[in-house]
Amino acid sequence: MSDTALQLAAPAERQDSVALRNAIRVWADGTTNKLAHNPEALLRDKRTAVESFFQMAGKSPEGVDVTDVETWRRRMEEQGLKPNTVYTRVSLLASFFQWLMRDPVLGQHLRRNPVRPAMPKRPQSYQTEATKAYTDEEMNALLAAVRAEADDGSVKAMRDYALLLIYFLSGLRRREVISLRGRDVELKGEGMVINYRRKGGRYQGRDLLESSAVRALLSYLEASGRSDVLGSERPLWTRHDRAGKAGAPLCSHAFAKNLKAYAKSAGVKNARIHRTRHTFGRLVAEQTGSLIETQDALDHANLATTRVYVERIVVKKDKYSQGIAERMNRGVLPD
Numbered sequence: 001m002s003d004t005a006l007q008l009a010a011p012a013e014r015q016d017s018v019a020l021r022n023a024i025r026v027w028a029d030g031t032t033n034k035l036a037h038n039p040e041a042l043l044r045d046k047r048t049a050v051e052s053f054f055q056m057a058g059k060s061p062e063g064v065d066v067t068d069v070e071t072w073r074r075r076m077e078e079q080g081l082k083p084n085t086v087y088t089r090v091s092l093l094a095s096f097f098q099w100l101m102r103d104p105v106l107g108q109h110l111r112r113n114p115v116r117p118a119m120p121k122r123p124q125s126y127q128t129e130a131t132k133a134y135t136d137e138e139m140n141a142l143l144a145a146v147r148a149e150a151d152d153g154s155v156k157a158m159r160d161y162a163l164l165l166i167y168f169l170s171g172l173r174r175r176e177v178i179s180l181r182g183r184d185v186e187l188k189g190e191g192m193v194i195n196y197r198r199k200g201g202r203y204q205g206r207d208l209l210e211s212s213a214v215r216a217l218l219s220y221l222e223a224s225g226r227s228d229v230l231g232s233e234r235p236l237w238t239r240h241d242r243a244g245k246a247g248a249p250l251c252s253h254a255f256a257k258n259l260k261a262y263a264k265s266a267g268v269k270n271a272r273i274h275r276t277r278h279t280f281g282r283l284v285a286e287q288t289g290s291l292i293e294t295q296d297a298l299d300h301a302n303l304a305t306t307r308v309y310v311e312r313i314v315v316k317k318d319k320y321s322q323g324i325a326e327r328m329n330r331g332v333l334p335d
Helices: 002-009 017-030 039-057 066-078 083-101 136-151 155-170 174-178 211-223 252-266 274-288 291-297 303-309 321-327
Strands: 185-188 191-197 203-208
Touching: 017 039, 017 083, 039 066, 039 083, 066 083, 136 155, 136 252, 155 174, 155 203, 155 211, 155 252, 155 274, 174 191, 174 252, 191 211, 274 291, 274 303, 291 303
Parallel strands: none
Antiparallel strands: 185 191, 191 203
16 A cells, blocks of 8 residues: 555656556455455446546546535436435545545645545435335235245246245345355254355354245255255255256346246236345334344344335334233222
8 A cells, every 4th residue: 555655645646547546446455345245346346436536537636625526426416326326436435535544645645535525415225116025915925826836846946935935034135045055054953044144245144943944945955856965065056947057056137037927927016036035024023023123133234224124113012011910909900
């Protein structure tokens, strides 16, 4: 970082776009978790966002002011970019300047972060028809449609039935389930433990004690001749259709396509894999009456995100009033 900073700080090099790109690259590398999903794409997006600002501004970092950032933000909005996209890109630029300011050399030239005063308000999360939870009726109709094909002997449907059950029962994200390998699933009595890489790259284990999920998984593995996959490095889910090479890892796009076909036969509209997670969140909230417990079950860092998953106000379950009433004298209670 210091060598790049010296290049940027030296008067003869201030207009050198190569030095600026090097600084952006070092910043992106240093602020990206290498265990994150698809870190290459994340690095590319970071560099592209910050480089696009400097291409527009035509200035070196120490020459940037609030007006430049506001102009860039306004141009993105005029281009029709979504509020979340604009907010993310401006936040990345703010992070880059904060990184520069910590450098002992460049910190002398950057007295304040010019991006902070121009930060847009964080967009409110919202639900769409494509992301809101399935109703109980939709959930059961979808499962019944897949189960019917599985009962007819379709190995593909057996796989999809096991997948769909795990999505609904665990609330795990799309990639967290589809990318599982044999070693990531441990049988535990009638249930299982799923070891998955959660959003952000950290590994975590989750109990799934409902035996129906284990039965469906084992039935699929037996029917596909892959009962020995558990404990191995091989993908848990593989292709069993003409469109893909048999035995190749199943991608979420292929499963999403299958899900839409099942939904059509079940009369369910707007079928999306992520709606299973919203459904899990709704059911946990209704069962526990606690937004905090729902947040924990969904692995959400921000409670505001959990509120998006729970459309109705959570009603805290009453676990105490009857017990308290039993301690009261009958004479003080109405007949």
